[in-house]
Structures are given as C-alpha cells and as structure tokens.
Amino acid sequence: MSDRFKIGLLLFPALSIIVVLFFGGLLVGLMRSFNYMPVIGLTQPDLSAYVSVFTDKEFYLSFLLTFHIAFTSTVISCILAVAAALLLRRQFIGRAVVNFLFQLNLTVPHLVGAIGILYLFSQSGSFARLAAEWGMIAGPSDFPALVFDPYAIGIILQYVWKEVPFIGVIVLANMQSIGEDYESVARSLGASRWQAFRHVLLPLIFPGMLSASVMVFAFTFGAYEIPAILGANYPAALPVLAYRHYTDVDLAARPEAMAMAIIIALLSAVMIYFYVRFSRQRVRS
Amino acid sequence: MTHVSLKQLTKIYPGSIEPSLDQLSLEIASGELTALLGPSGCGKTTTMKMIAGLLEPTAGDVTFDGRSVLRDKPEHRGVVMVFQNYLLFPYMSVAANIGFGLKMRKIDQTEIDRRVSEMLDLVKLPDLGARRPSELSGGQQQRVALARALIVQPNVLLLDEPLSNLDAHLRFEMRDLIRNLQQDMGITTIFVTHDQEEAVVLADKVALILDGRLKQYDVPSAFYSRPVDKATALFFGGQNFLAGTVNDDQFVTRFGSLRLSEKTPNGPGTLTIRPENIRIGSTADGRNSVVASLIDKIYLGTQTRLQCQVGETQLQVIANPNDVLEYEPGQNIPLLFPENALWVLQS
Structure with missing residues (x-):
C-alpha cells in the first residue's frame, strides 16, 4: 500500500x-x-431572496451593528491580550496564579458568560442595584444601558471577557518562543522601550496575533447566541436577523434567511481578507 | 573612544544563591580590544549585558570615562551588542536591518540610505541590501549584524561569541574583518569567547573568567608564559605540573633541580612548563636537563606529541617531528627545560 x-x-x-x-x-x-426548495414547490431558481435582502433597510443597519461588534471586540481584545501577555511573560512572585486566573474563563461557555453579564450589567442587575443602594443613582433604572443597548456594549463586553485570554494565550506562547533578545538588540541599537515593541516585537508576534484575531473576528461576526441574549431588538445583529427569518412561520421567508447566511459568510471572508492585508501593511511598514 | 571600568561587578540572579558573576573588576582602555574568555556559564554574557544596560548588576558599578552609567537606559549608553546568533530582524531587508539604529534616532531617510550603502561596502556586501536575512549565509548574516552595530558609531562595541557559529574558513575571514574594522574605527570593543585561540589572536588583552570570578587579566602571551594558577594554565592547554620547592632560584623536584630565570620566593610550589617549550637534548653541563623514558609517540603532521616519564612524573612534550625521528617508545630521551620557560604557580 x-x-x-x-x-x-x-x-x-x-x-x-x-x-x-x-x-x-x-x-x-x-x-x-436561490429560491430552490422543491419541498414547498419552489423549483425555479431566482435572485428574489437576495433582492429582498439588499432592498431591506434593516439589513444594512444590522450589518453595521454586526461589523461594529466584531471589529470593536476584536481590536479591544487584541490590545488587552497583548498588554496582558507583555506582563505575564515577566518573572514575578505569584505569576503562576495570575496566569491560571487569566486563562480560567477559557473553560467557561459563552452562554454562561452572557448570563453573567446580564446579571451584572443590566438595569436590573447587581451593579445597578448596588449603585442605587449606595445612592450613586436614584434607582436601578437610572443605571446606564449596557445591555440590550444600541451600541452593543454588553455584547462587546462579553466577547472581550471571553476572547482576551484566547488571544493572550496564543500571543504569550509566541512571545515566550521569541524570547527577549531581539528587543535587547533593538534597545542597544538605540530603540526606546516603545520603539523596540513597535518595530521589533510587534512584527514578530504579528502572525500569531493575526491568526487569533481573525478567528475572533470571524466568530464574533457570525455568532448568534450572544447578540440574541444581550442585544437590542432593533437593529439586531445579522445572525439574529437571519435566524428570525429562518424561524418565520411563513416557509417562503426561508430563502431570505439562507441568502442572508450566504451574505454573512461572504462578507466575513471579504472583511477578513482586507483586515489581514491592511494589518500586514500597517505593522510591517 | 571610551575607557570602560568595571568595579566589583556582581550579579546574583533571582532564586539563586551563588553569584553568576562575583566582584569582577576590569579597566579597559580606550580603543582596546578585550576578550572575556571562559567556559559556558561562567558569567561572560552576563557581564556584557550589564555593560549594555540589559541587566542590572546586584552590586558594583560600570563607568565610561569615569562616569557611572548604571542609571542610563540601554538606548542612551552608546553601547551596541552583537549577539551570538546575530538576531537580524527576519521581516526586514538587509538594508533596513543595517539602518535600524539610525531610524530609531529619527535620522533623515536619505542620510540613512547613504550610510547603509557605505556600511554594505565596508563589510563587503555591496549588492545584498534588498535581500532578506534568511537568504544570506551565516558569514553574511554576521557581517550584516556587525554593520548594523557599527553604523550607529557606538562608544563601546560588545560582541557575544562573534565567530562561534561560523565554519573554519569564515572564522579566519571574520576574525580579520573584526580586527581591521575595530582598529580603523578605534572603538573600545569587548568580545566574549570560550575559545582561547580566538581570544589570543584577536584581543589586545584577555580577561579569563572561571566560575564567575576573574582569574587573570593580561596580555595574551602572559596566559602561556605566566599563568596565575593551575586552573588558568590548564585552560590554556598547560599539561606539565611538577610539585617541588623553590630554594634560592632553584626548583627542587624529585628528579633533580631546575634553575629558574625569575626571582621566586622560597617555599613549596608547582612548576609548569608548556609541552612545546620542552626541548629535545641537553646542555653541556647538564643543567636543567633530564633523561626521560619515552612512553608514547604520536605523529600529528606538523608536530609530534611525546609522552615521557621521569621517575613517577609524567611529562607531555610537543616536538618538531625531525628532532625525534631516532627515538621510539621504550627508549630513553634527553629533555631540556629552558630557564625562561619555567614558571612557578601561586599556591
């Protein structure tokens, strides 16, 4: 053989x-x-589902919201993860404990995290009640809307909480394999601490960071459950909108849901392509 | 041109009790090429990193022209370190690597390009500026690392095992290049090596460090003719150590007395003579001569190694092959110990 x-x-x-x-x-x-569902008698493929999606104003609002969620949570997670990795690669007393705590929520499911956010940050949540109790606000309803809000703060908070250790672990492993000698060379050649990071360490850890952040972006752009639990009703994130169409009592709405799912996949791929290209240019220029 | 002083420099790493470097004091004159010599783990690279500001000493001081630089950040010390594995930035071209230090100083790009071109000529790589480090040989990478260090015109240049990753042919070439560039530019240079031959050929002065302590700091020839102790002599290939007593410029051994050329205090001691300094033959009056038994004879091409025995004392001799043609193992062989080649080690 x-x-x-x-x-x-x-x-x-x-x-x-x-x-x-x-x-x-x-x-x-x-x-x-393409409207081809022989089960319900749709046997003539056409583009009507796509036309319907692209002429719906809600689709564009949902797209903007989803892009905002994915981009903002990826960028914030990346920055925090790199900062955490920079600290965690140093030697200090209790490093093992801090490292363990840092990675702990990798094991917690997204759904559990989302419920935690709901309990803590919603206007009926623990922080709102505590703030009211301590007289910082008149009542829990005066607490700023961090969940079900138009800016998707709760959703972003949940993604950042969950993705910082994910990117951080990858970046930390990367940093540890690179060591500190490249930065030492840069420092002795006249680079400040920041310059050594910007011009030497960042380009070296970049491939690992990019892979991790692309995964996070793709996941957050296409994920359904967190926007469904923590997001506002209108506009809803694209996967939530697609699911609503999919579960519509009218079976004829299903092609629209499928068109939307295909569009999400394509948009994801296109945005990841540009994200990778743009990031590479920025970091290595 | 910078005078470098290391004063009682000590480094104890966190979690360790033993110092990696123990009270090292050195005076390195301006423009001098100094070798820090010693086996792996003896504290050489630690010393370099403390001079460069990449490590903080536990105790002691580093001064440049009399001024302490311990509070200066690495980028402000004017010290450039070239690492053993070159550490060229893999995502940059050769030209960008060389110009890195100038870019960090925010020098105009036209000026950077001009100086990079000069440096590429200096290290004899004029056409390789556009290449990536991965496209270069080990020797070429070493030259680029050197050019990257020299372009910023450092006050002090530190080279960590600069020749250890090169094959024999490239070693000779790089050795000459380093020596010539250092002399032309007059930069105070310190390099780390575990190879005593490399240290002797390149350096003006050698500092031998063993187990974190300075054993001897001297001109290279002194390590062969005047080692401070047995460990130093052994490190430099010394093989003959005779126990005895100094008595009025005579060294009294079990097989007779040997006259010393240098004034040496009376008392017990260990006499050393290098294998290559023992001659075949004897003086007319028999002074400093013995008859030994030839145990083994190994032809090494340009020289012959002899293992001899006088009484219970074993002696290693390196002789010209033509001088020992007539002697075979089992025969007696006359050995002469020249007075000026004898040295009594400190007890």
Whole structure:
C-alpha cells in the first residue's frame, strides 16, 4: 500500500465529515437562497431572496451593528491580550496564579458568560442595584444601558471577557518562543522601550496575533447566541436577523434567511481578507 | 573612544544563591580590544549585558570615562551588542536591518540610505541590501549584524561569541574583518569567547573568567608564559605540573633541580612548563636537563606529541617531528627545560 493511499485512508473519516457537513450544508443553503426548495414547490431558481435582502433597510443597519461588534471586540481584545501577555511573560512572585486566573474563563461557555453579564450589567442587575443602594443613582433604572443597548456594549463586553485570554494565550506562547533578545538588540541599537515593541516585537508576534484575531473576528461576526441574549431588538445583529427569518412561520421567508447566511459568510471572508492585508501593511511598514 | 571600568561587578540572579558573576573588576582602555574568555556559564554574557544596560548588576558599578552609567537606559549608553546568533530582524531587508539604529534616532531617510550603502561596502556586501536575512549565509548574516552595530558609531562595541557559529574558513575571514574594522574605527570593543585561540589572536588583552570570578587579566602571551594558577594554565592547554620547592632560584623536584630565570620566593610550589617549550637534548653541563623514558609517540603532521616519564612524573612534550625521528617508545630521551620557560604557580 503506497504512503499516499495510506494517508488518504487515514484522513478519510475526518475529511468526509467536514465535506459532507460543511460543503453539504453550504450547497443546500446556496440552493435555498436561490429560491430552490422543491419541498414547498419552489423549483425555479431566482435572485428574489437576495433582492429582498439588499432592498431591506434593516439589513444594512444590522450589518453595521454586526461589523461594529466584531471589529470593536476584536481590536479591544487584541490590545488587552497583548498588554496582558507583555506582563505575564515577566518573572514575578505569584505569576503562576495570575496566569491560571487569566486563562480560567477559557473553560467557561459563552452562554454562561452572557448570563453573567446580564446579571451584572443590566438595569436590573447587581451593579445597578448596588449603585442605587449606595445612592450613586436614584434607582436601578437610572443605571446606564449596557445591555440590550444600541451600541452593543454588553455584547462587546462579553466577547472581550471571553476572547482576551484566547488571544493572550496564543500571543504569550509566541512571545515566550521569541524570547527577549531581539528587543535587547533593538534597545542597544538605540530603540526606546516603545520603539523596540513597535518595530521589533510587534512584527514578530504579528502572525500569531493575526491568526487569533481573525478567528475572533470571524466568530464574533457570525455568532448568534450572544447578540440574541444581550442585544437590542432593533437593529439586531445579522445572525439574529437571519435566524428570525429562518424561524418565520411563513416557509417562503426561508430563502431570505439562507441568502442572508450566504451574505454573512461572504462578507466575513471579504472583511477578513482586507483586515489581514491592511494589518500586514500597517505593522510591517 | 571610551575607557570602560568595571568595579566589583556582581550579579546574583533571582532564586539563586551563588553569584553568576562575583566582584569582577576590569579597566579597559580606550580603543582596546578585550576578550572575556571562559567556559559556558561562567558569567561572560552576563557581564556584557550589564555593560549594555540589559541587566542590572546586584552590586558594583560600570563607568565610561569615569562616569557611572548604571542609571542610563540601554538606548542612551552608546553601547551596541552583537549577539551570538546575530538576531537580524527576519521581516526586514538587509538594508533596513543595517539602518535600524539610525531610524530609531529619527535620522533623515536619505542620510540613512547613504550610510547603509557605505556600511554594505565596508563589510563587503555591496549588492545584498534588498535581500532578506534568511537568504544570506551565516558569514553574511554576521557581517550584516556587525554593520548594523557599527553604523550607529557606538562608544563601546560588545560582541557575544562573534565567530562561534561560523565554519573554519569564515572564522579566519571574520576574525580579520573584526580586527581591521575595530582598529580603523578605534572603538573600545569587548568580545566574549570560550575559545582561547580566538581570544589570543584577536584581543589586545584577555580577561579569563572561571566560575564567575576573574582569574587573570593580561596580555595574551602572559596566559602561556605566566599563568596565575593551575586552573588558568590548564585552560590554556598547560599539561606539565611538577610539585617541588623553590630554594634560592632553584626548583627542587624529585628528579633533580631546575634553575629558574625569575626571582621566586622560597617555599613549596608547582612548576609548569608548556609541552612545546620542552626541548629535545641537553646542555653541556647538564643543567636543567633530564633523561626521560619515552612512553608514547604520536605523529600529528606538523608536530609530534611525546609522552615521557621521569621517575613517577609524567611529562607531555610537543616536538618538531625531525628532532625525534631516532627515538621510539621504550627508549630513553634527553629533555631540556629552558630557564625562561619555567614558571612557578601561586599556591
């Protein structure tokens, strides 16, 4: 048996699942987005679902909101993760404990985190009650709207809480493998601490940071459950909007949901492409 | 041109009890090329990093021209360190690597380009500015690292094992290049090496550090002719150590007395003579001569190594192959100990 055949055979179970579930799902979704659903008598493919999506004002508002959520939470998570990694790579007493605490919420599901945010930051949550109790605000309803708010602060807070350790762990491992000698060279050549970080360390950790942040961006752009729990009703994030169409009592709304899902996937891919390109240019220029 | 002084420089790393460097004091004259020599882990690189400001000493001081620089940040010391593995920035071109220090000083880009071009010529890599470090050989990377350091015209240049990653041919080439550039530019230079030959060939003065302590700081030839102790002599390839007593400029051993050329205090001591300094033959009056038994003879091409025995004392001799053609193992061989090659070690 040739090596190539053996490798193919070993990869077959994993690849078949990916191909069937991913490409199968994609194909079905694509067909339905073109209004092709023989089950309910739609047998003439057309672009009406896409036309309907692109002529709906809510779609654009949802897109802007989703982009804002994904971009803001990715950027904030990246900055905080790099700052945390810079601190955690130093030697100090209690470093192991801090490191453990830093990574602890990696094990906590998003949903649990979202409920935590809801309990803590909503206008009926713990902080609102405490603020009212301590006389900082007249009543819990005066607490600033951080959940179900138009700026999606609660959603971003949840993503940042969850993604900082995810990016941080990757960046920290990267920093530790690089060591500090490159920065030492830069310092001895006249670079300040900031210059050594900006011109030497950042470009070196950049590939790892970029991979992690692309994952975070793609996830936050396409995730449904957090915007569904913590987001405002209008405008809703794109995945929430797509799901609403999908679960509409009218089966004819399903092609629109599928068109929206396809659009989310395409937009995600396009934005990740530009994000990667732009970031590379910025960091390495 | 900067005079560098290290005063009782000590470093104890957190979590360690033993100092990695213990009260090192050195005076390095302006424009001098000094080698910090010693085995791995003896504190050489630690010393360099403290001079560069990349590590804080536990105690002691570093002064440049009499002024303490301990409070100066690394970027303000005027010290550039070239690391053993070059550490060229992999995402930058060769030209950008060389110009890095000038860019950090916010020098005009036209001026940077001009000086980078000069440096590339100086290190004999005129056409490689656009390449990436990964596209260069080890020797070329070393030259780029050197150019990157020299372009900022440092007061003090630190080289960490500059030749250790190069093959034999490139070593000779780089050794000459470093020596010539250092002499032309007159930069006070300190380099770290574990190779005594490298230290002797390159340096004006050598500081031998063993177990974090300075053993000897002297001109290279002194380590062969006047080692301070047995450990120093051993590090420089010394192999013959004879126990005995100094008595009125005579060293009395079990097999006879040897006349010393230098005034040496009376008392017990250890006499050393390098294998290459023992001659085959004897003097007319038999002074400083012994007859030894030849145990082994190994031909090494340009020289022959002899293992001899006098009484219970083993002696290693390195001789010209033509001088020992007639002697075979098992025969007696006359050995002469020249007075000026004998040295009594401090007890």
